[in-house]
Amino acid sequence: MSLIASSAQKVIPPGRIDLAIGQPSPRLLPFAAMAQAAAHAGADPERLLLSYGTEQGDGRFREALAHLLGPLYGRAVDPAELLVTNGASQALDLVCTLFSRTGDRILVEEPTYFLARKIFADHGLTPVALPMDEEGLVVEAVAEALRGAKPAFLYTIPTYHNPTSRCLSTERRRRLAELSRDRGLLVVADEVYHPLAYETPPPPPLASFCREAEILSLGSFSKILAPGLRLGWLQADPRRIRRFTACGLLDSGGGLNPYTSGIVRGALELGLVETHLALLKATYRPRLLALCTALRKALPPEVRFLQPEGGFFVWLEFPDGVDTEALLDPALERGLEFMPGPRFSNRNALRNCMRLSFAYFEIPDLEEGAARLGRLVRETPAGVAFGDRR
Numbered sequence: 001m002s003l004i005a006s007s008a009q010k011v012i013p014p015g016r017i018d019l020a021i022g023q024p025s026p027r028l029l030p031f032a033a034m035a036q037a038a039a040h041a042g043a044d045p046e047r048l049l050l051s052y053g054t055e056q057g058d059g060r061f062r063e064a065l066a067h068l069l070g071p072l073y074g075r076a077v078d079p080a081e082l083l084v085t086n087g088a089s090q091a092l093d094l095v096c097t098l099f100s101r102t103g104d105r106i107l108v109e110e111p112t113y114f115l116a117r118k119i120f121a122d123h124g125l126t127p128v129a130l131p132m133d134e135e136g137l138v139v140e141a142v143a144e145a146l147r148g149a150k151p152a153f154l155y156t157i158p159t160y161h162n163p164t165s166r167c168l169s170t171e172r173r174r175r176l177a178e179l180s181r182d183r184g185l186l187v188v189a190d191e192v193y194h195p196l197a198y199e200t201p202p203p204p205p206l207a208s209f210c211r212e213a214e215i216l217s218l219g220s221f222s223k224i225l226a227p228g229l230r231l232g233w234l235q236a237d238p239r240r241i242r243r244f245t246a247c248g249l250l251d252s253g254g255g256l257n258p259y260t261s262g263i264v265r266g267a268l269e270l271g272l273v274e275t276h277l278a279l280l281k282a283t284y285r286p287r288l289l290a291l292c293t294a295l296r297k298a299l300p301p302e303v304r305f306l307q308p309e310g311g312f313f314v315w316l317e318f319p320d321g322v323d324t325e326a327l328l329d330p331a332l333e334r335g336l337e338f339m340p341g342p343r344f345s346n347r348n349a350l351r352n353c354m355r356l357s358f359a360y361f362e363i364p365d366l367e368e369g370a371a372r373l374g375r376l377v378r379e380t381p382a383g384v385a386f387g388d389r390r
């Protein structure tokens, strides 16, 4: 077992094509760039990198981050709107700590990011599932849900949604921002995939409405540089940022991740993050095209999916009656893994759906994975709904 595999959160057995894993392959991790950035940051004459950091996060890092985000978001970003975090997961956990209490209702999408569900469960929150369609979250359903008791917040993934890869339309973003402003609805927008656009740029992030509506936008270096950095940011109106900088966690420990953010500032100043992001996009786009082509070839035509325009995932919808949970064991026996739909459901539904990721494996493995999936659904009893085609 290699050192990387042994220290990884998830170890993939040899021979398995694990399309459940939603993270970059080791080959895509920027070791050389980070060494260069660390050397640049180490020349810090004030020797502050290893001190307790200012609560909001180092101003020079936030400035460099704002420069990165401006072109990605299509509008200038004010460093005063940014708070440094240990990644989107930690930011979400802190949002729950500061803006909800055990037993509160929160609004979430159906389906939603499966591990966000776990963070909400840790805080004893009750998710109310709202429908999505091809344009993303159905905003009318949010308005409807606000007729009852006010939820602590809405959690949404507007761009290249996990798991569906759908994008909330421009019009719905505007409408959601209006609802947030008019009804005082706190919207937690998880925008970690926004920079990973492979076709036309997505609509403006919900972050761009943060001055006029109650929006907390979460971003992360996990998807554009490396997840092991555990570095991200929260973007909000500076008045709302103060709720974070005054909290006990930051008061006691100082700003989050000053050392890593100092090194990543080096990477930003040297232009290495843009270069790496360009490499990621140039790698993921052909992978996504290859996977979708291979799926079209391998799967019966009743299996529906939209070719994503960004992010990490392809969301498959099988005919009703196909049980993707039941397909998992036979899949593992055939050296294939995927994420069954119910993991993303707030109602233990979506049994006929599954999520595949093209971020980890290279094209030949993605093609082989699609072929294994095709054989699996045609040859196992859990693929019941294909009738004569099996």
Ligand SMILES: Cc1ncc(COP(=O)(O)O)c(C=O)c1O
Binding pocket: 022, 086, 087, 088, 089, 090, 113, 157, 162, 190, 192, 219, 220, 221, 222, 227, 231, 232
């Ligand atoms: C929607 C979404 N949010 C958050 C995360 C985790 O981000 P981080 O590594 O910054 O904690 C992921 C990772 O898969 C994700 O898909």
